[in-house]
Amino acid sequence: MKKENNFKSTHFFKNITLLSLMLYGSIIYAQKFRFYYELRFTPNSSQKEIRKVDFYILDYDTKTNESSFYSSNYVKNDSINKKINSLMKVSSVTVNLNGFKNSFIKEIITKRNDVYNIYSTIDGDFYTYQQEAKNTWKLGSENLKVLDYNCKSADISFGGRNWKAYFTNELPFNSGPYKFGELPGLITKIYDTEKEFEFSLIGVTKIDESVKFNFSKYIKVNEDKYIKQYESYLKDPVKSMKQGTIITDDGTKFVMAGGFSKSEIENEKKEIYSRLSKDNNCLERDSKKCKVRNSILNSK
Known part of the structure; x- marks a missing residue:
């Protein structure tokens, strides 16, 4: 299928x-x-x-x-x-x-x-x-x-x-x-x-017009600052969920009334690490982002 x-x-x-x-x-x-x-x-x-x-x-x-x-x-x-x-x-x-x-x-x-x-x-x-x-x-x-x-x-x-x-x-x-x-x-x-x-x-x-992205919401940082933020997320990927928020793949946030239980949060954390481990092949495998990602995932 x-x-x-x-x-x-x-x-x-x-x-x-x-x-x-x-x-x-x-x-x-x-x-x-x-x-x-x-x-x-x-x-x-x-x-x-x-x-x-x-x-x-x-x-x-x-x-x-x-x-x-x-x-x-x-x-x-x-x-x-x-x-x-x-x-x-x-x-x-x-x-x-x-x-x-x-x-x-x-x-x-x-x-x-x-x-x-x-x-x-x-x-x-x-x-x-x-x-x-x-x-x-x-x-x-x-x-x-x-x-x-x-x-x-x-x-x-x-x-x-x-x-x-x-x-x-x-x-x-x-x-x-x-x-x-x-x-x-x-x-x-x-x-x-x-x-x-x-x-x-x-x-x-x-085409007459390109897709219009809202780039004004993006915070300008240097690459090293971005990598530090990415590393922080990988160490605690359910930080937002602990605050009762679901975040989709494109960055959209949804606040859920009542939040989530500890077991739901722990299960989601395992799911995130499992998904990241399954998709572990970096297109740029010598990049800073890939090296940080593999270092953290390999320690789990």
Whole structure:
């Protein structure tokens, strides 16, 4: 049944490629594009036979050379959020949060002037910090066709992994999924040589407006400050629940009348650590965040 669901989702996104053959001729007139990526990944480093699929969106403005990368679930969860907010106004209502599908990459990543802005939530608190774009590529000689685009290869060492990418000059944008970019064309496919993570372009369309995120609620910090906050959360992931608050994956808070019992809190703590341990494979395994996470989880 899971395979069937994945196929349907992929088929849906592939329908978005109807403009693929027409885009190049009209590209100089367009200003904003939306690129849809499929991510196939191995969530657990010790169980490589288990694979999952997520979908992500890259909005790109050709006029300003700015981009935003985020999970497609942000769009889906927004409508669910509004529904739950209306339900929470009714007393004694039980809200089913199963509609909030988790994303493997939870951050919103924007790029402007060769700087990545990382927007992340930690237990309901919103933080943003910056990282410089440091992609140093070695151009290759391999060719590949992705969708209807002719692509060339390039290699890079990033995040403690070796990656092979394919990019196309037919979409002459120096952008790509996640924190990958700085090639003379859009990245259409990129995977690490261990085949644990693979992004593939599955759809392209022109848009009038990008998704409007409320970035004003994010607190600006440096990366080290963010890591300290993340470490504090991992050491006590049920701190908010002790105060009678449920926090969804996108940082939305719901205060529950009467709070929670000690057994409910303890069970939730075990569930959180279990879930984090199952999804322990970091895309950037040499990052500060990954090292802190693994250090704490390995001690549990």
